Amino acid sequence: MGRTLYAKLWDSHLVRAEEGGEDLIYIDRQLVHEVSSPQAFRALADAGRRLRRPETHLAVADHAVPTRARSISGHSGADPVAAAQIAELETNASDFGVRYHPLDGAGHGIVHVIGPEQGFTLPGITLVCGDSHTTTHGAFGALAFGIGASECGTVMATQCLVQKRAATMRVELQGTLPAWTSAKDIALALIAQIGAQGARGFAVEYAGPTIDALDMAGRMTLCNMTIEAGSRIGLIAPDATTFAYLKGRAGAPQGADWDRAVAFWRTLSSDRDAAYDRVVTMDVSALAPQVTWGTSPDQGASVAGHVPDPDDAEPQLQAQIRRALGYMDLTPGMALTDIAIDRVFIGSCTNARIEDLRMAARVASGRRVASGVRAMVVPGSAATRRHAEAEGLADIFRAAGFEWRDAGCSMCVAMNDDRLAPGERCASTSNRNFEGRQGQGGRTHLMSPASAVAAAVTGRIADVRVLMAGAD
Numbered sequence: 001m002g003r004t005l006y007a008k009l010w011d012s013h014l015v016r017a018e019e020g021g022e023d024l025i026y027i028d029r030q031l032v033h034e035v036s037s038p039q040a041f042r043a044l045a046d047a048g049r050r051l052r053r054p055e056t057h058l059a060v061a062d063h064a065v066p067t068r069a070r071s072i073s074g075h076s077g078a079d080p081v082a083a084a085q086i087a088e089l090e091t092n093a094s095d096f097g098v099r100y101h102p103l104d105g106a107g108h109g110i111v112h113v114i115g116p117e118q119g120f121t122l123p124g125i126t127l128v129c130g131d132s133h134t135t136t137h138g139a140f141g142a143l144a145f146g147i148g149a150s151e152c153g154t155v156m157a158t159q160c161l162v163q164k165r166a167a168t169m170r171v172e173l174q175g176t177l178p179a180w181t182s183a184k185d186i187a188l189a190l191i192a193q194i195g196a197q198g199a200r201g202f203a204v205e206y207a208g209p210t211i212d213a214l215d216m217a218g219r220m221t222l223c224n225m226t227i228e229a230g231s232r233i234g235l236i237a238p239d240a241t242t243f244a245y246l247k248g249r250a251g252a253p254q255g256a257d258w259d260r261a262v263a264f265w266r267t268l269s270s271d272r273d274a275a276y277d278r279v280v281t282m283d284v285s286a287l288a289p290q291v292t293w294g295t296s297p298d299q300g301a302s303v304a305g306h307v308p309d310p311d312d313a314e315p316q317l318q319a320q321i322r323r324a325l326g327y328m329d330l331t332p333g334m335a336l337t338d339i340a341i342d343r344v345f346i347g348s349c350t351n352a353r354i355e356d357l358r359m360a361a362r363v364a365s366g367r368r369v370a371s372g373v374r375a376m377v378v379p380g381s382a383a384t385r386r387h388a389e390a391e392g393l394a395d396i397f398r399a400a401g402f403e404w405r406d407a408g409c410s411m412c413v414a415m416n417d418d419r420l421a422p423g424e425r426c427a428s429t430s431n432r433n434f435e436g437r438q439g440q441g442g443r444t445h446l447m448s449p450a451s452a453v454a455a456a457v458t459g460r461i462a463d464v465r466v467l468m469a470g471a472d
């Protein structure tokens with residue numbers, strides 16, 4: 001019987017099978033950020049150890065960084081806790097010989113955006129980070145997963161980890177995405193279908209004609225959101241789209257090495273007769289823009305739909321829905337497009353790549369952010385920011401009344417000074433809508449970049465297809 005892509009990646013990194021069904025696997029690369037790494041560096045320092053292979057790590061501060069009024073020399077714009085976190089990462093990187101992208105450097109950005117952008121993420125490698133959205137990098141056919149703070153130290157010291165092999169799930173996507181829908185809508189619809197724990201324990205492989213047609217940004221969005229379905233691993237087999245994206249990137253192989261690499265990467269797909277533990281199929285041909293109404297990423301629906309009535313839900317879900325509607329201050333049965341919003345956040349490692357910003361700018365072009373709404377665009381990286389400025393996208397956003405920021409996690413997570421005030425309601429392109437995620441008492445509606453701009457210009461959750469009818 002054939003092997004899955006997951007099995008191929010696992011087997012090629014197997015160092016030793018351990019007792020109890022766990023394996024020791026080799027880790028090729030680690031991305032390091034300021035929130036999850038201090039403990040690991042401290043443990044190394046206490047034990048008097050060095051990194052086994054410092055050149056395989058790449059560090060950047062992204063969660064706590066300010067995205068405006070950032071001082072050119074470093075981090076003086078950050079609040080004291082954030083500034084201390086960033087300073088500690090800078091010191092650790094320099095003490096341990098880890099490559100570090102400073103806040104004002106050309107390579108700065110969110111770990112999951114700069115890894116791929118710089119060709120640090122490559123097909124066939126194992127890549128870890130002390131961050132759950134490391135699933136993103138699976139879009140390249142890398143075995144990539146988030147790890148805990150102490151595991152970060154283990155990888156630094158040994159370049160290995162003991163892990164349990166996951167079951168496999170194939171998500172087969174068919175059909176062409178309708179206008180104004182994107183990978184974000186696929187992810188939200190899929191999570192609504194299988195549940196926020198629906199893929200727990202599985203390594204998910206996305207495949208099918210829809211995936212073949214998806215660009216790398218879309219593939220990354222989908223793999224990024226895999227953790228919101230409970231799975232630590234999202235995978236897509238590398239293909240011509242992947243190779244075209246990587247060619248010429250700083251970290252990508254060059255010359256004859258490139259040809260050899262591509263020949264190897266072509267072997268990284270599941271065999272035709274490979275068996276999966278679970279298969280989910282979804283046809284996207286009639287997919288509508290999706291938006292969440294609740295406080296879990298699986299509490300979402302078509303934008304043309306309504307806030308659910310807990311009384312109509314399955315008995316075991318009723319209490320959860322009631323609580324979510326209470327927190328979100330929504331009335332059962334109301335149309336989603338009747339929900340007025342205060343803030344709009346276009347950013348995060350889910351949806352702040354250049355392709356996302358292009359899509360957002362198409363909707364923003366010639367329109368104005370509704371009065372009373374505060375909207376911002378936070379590029380995923382400094383490179384994306386420069387790119388967007390060169391293409392004129394920044395001008396479009398500014399002319400429409402959006403704030404145009406420096407790169408960082410920003411209002412995806414309330415760990416910096418971009419956050420919602422209690423009671424504020426936000427249309428957000430990020431990946432988590434948990435209670436307090438964007439600021440204590442803040443209310444988050446997850447959606448695509450196109451939908452977020454539609455919300456910004458109408459002042460409420462809006463159907464971007466209706467807004468753009470006749471415009472494309």
Ligand SMILES: CC(C)[C@H](C(=O)O)[C@@H](O)C(=O)O
Pocket residue numbers: 035036063130131132133146413
């Ligand atoms: C702070 C970090 C460890 C966390 C994660 O693991 O994902 C964050 O990035 C998030 O998105 O919640």
Ligand code: SF4
Pocket residue numbers: 062063110112131133348349350408409412413430431
């Ligand atoms: S952008 Fe959001 S989801 Fe991504 S790493 Fe930062 S905090 Fe986590």
